[in-house]
Amino acid sequence: MDKREILKRLDHTLLKQDAVWEQIKEICDEGMKYGVASVCIPPSFVRRAAEYMGGRLPVCTVIGFPNGYATTAVKVFETEDAVRNGADEIDMVIDIGMVKERDYGGVLEEIRAVRRACQGKILKVIIETCLLTDEEKVEMCRVVTESGADYIKTSTGFASGGATFADVKLMREHVGAQVKVKAAGGISSAADAERFIELGADRLGTSRLIRLLEEA
Numbered sequence: 326m327d328k329r330e331i332l333k334r335l336d337h338t339l340l341k342q343d344a345v346w347e348q349i350k351e352i353c354d355e356g357m358k359y360g361v362a363s364v365c366i367p368p369s370f371v372r373r374a375a376e377y378m379g380g381r382l383p384v385c386t387v388i389g390f391p392n393g394y395a396t397t398a399v400k401v402f403e404t405e406d407a408v409r410n411g412a413d414e415i416d417m418v419i420d421i422g423m424v425k426e427r428d429y430g431g432v433l434e435e436i437r438a439v440r441r442a443c444q445g446k447i448l449k450v451i452i453e454t455c456l457l458t459d460e461e462k463v464e465m466c467r468v469v470t471e472s473g474a475d476y477i478k479t480s481t482g483f484a485s486g487g488a489t490f491a492d493v494k495l496m497r498e499h500v501g502a503q504v505k506v507k508a509a510g511g512i513s514s515a516a517d518a519e520r521f522i523e524l525g526a527d528r529l530g531t532s533r534l535i536r537l538l539e540e541a
Contacts, residue, residue, distance in 0.1 A: 326522065328515075331515070331518050331519065331522065331529070331534070331538065332534075332535070334362055334526070335361040335362055335528070335531070335535070336362055336363045336365040336385055336414075336509070337355060337356045337532070337534075338364070338530050339364075339367075340366070340387060346370065349364075349367075350377065356382050361382070362383065362528060363385040363413065363414055364385065365386065365414075365530060366386060367387070371386050371410040372410035372411055375410065376411070383414055383447075384412050385414035385447075386412045386415065387416045388403045388407065388417040390451075390481060390483075391481040391482075391483035391484070392418065393419050393421055393451070394421070394422060397434070397439075400438070400439050400442075401439060401442045404439050405442050408442070408444050415446055415449065416449040416451055416530075417436070417439050417449070417450055418451045418481060419432055419450060419452055421457075424457060424461050425461075429465075429467075432465070436450055436472035436474055437473065440472060447476070448474045449474065449475060449477070449507055449528075450472070450477055451481055453479075454479045454480060454496075455485050455487070456485070462496065463495070463499050466495075466496055466500040470501035470504050474504065475505060476504065477505075477507070478509055478528075479493065479506075479507065481509075482509060482510035486510070487509065487511030488521065490520060493506060493521055493524045493525060497524060497525030506525050506526050506528075507528035508526040508530070509528075509530030512530075512534060514537060515534070515538055515541045518534055
């Protein structure tokens with residue numbers, strides 16, 4: 326697969342707790358240079374990155390990250406703030422506890438609330454697959470489809486596991502045709518990136534892929 330085909334699906338990511346502006350600026354520069362889909366960065370850097378790039382590349386940020394158990398009101402406020410600051414894409418974490426209690430209606434209501442707060446910006450829903458059973462993953466494919474979100478996303482990269490081939494295949498098979506799939510967390514080679522795309526991933530979230538492709 327051509328490197329450009331992989332790069333145009335990449336959310337070039339830096340979400341480490343100790344990230345500083347110089348590091349964020351570096352991934353913005355790399356993102357613009359290589360023509361990636363977006364840079365995915367902490368909310369505190371969104372305004373600065375948006376001003377720095379001046380619309381040359383979409384800015385993605387995270388909501389309810391990484392644990393997902395903030396209240397819906399907090400997630401909505403975070404989303405509104407991120408959009409005001411210049412975010413073009415929102416990656417929100419679901420409330421895993423709600424899923425474990427089979428409160429799928431509550432999860433749906435929360436995603437829809439964040440969807441409204443996005444004001445038309447792209448919304449990706451992180452379901453943290455490593456913490457869910459296959460039955461729960463299938464149910465979340467249904468919920469995300471009903472919610473009107475643009476993407477379903479595997480992982481934060483901060484839990485016990487990341488994206489797997491099996492999970493991306495399952496999600497592609499069960500999510501609605503209008504919903505795209507993002508694989509994120511632990512993508513460790515260019516070959517893995519290609520395989521995720523072949524299985525149906527429309528986006529890839531990783532901090533390492535540009536380096537891996539340069540080495541390849």
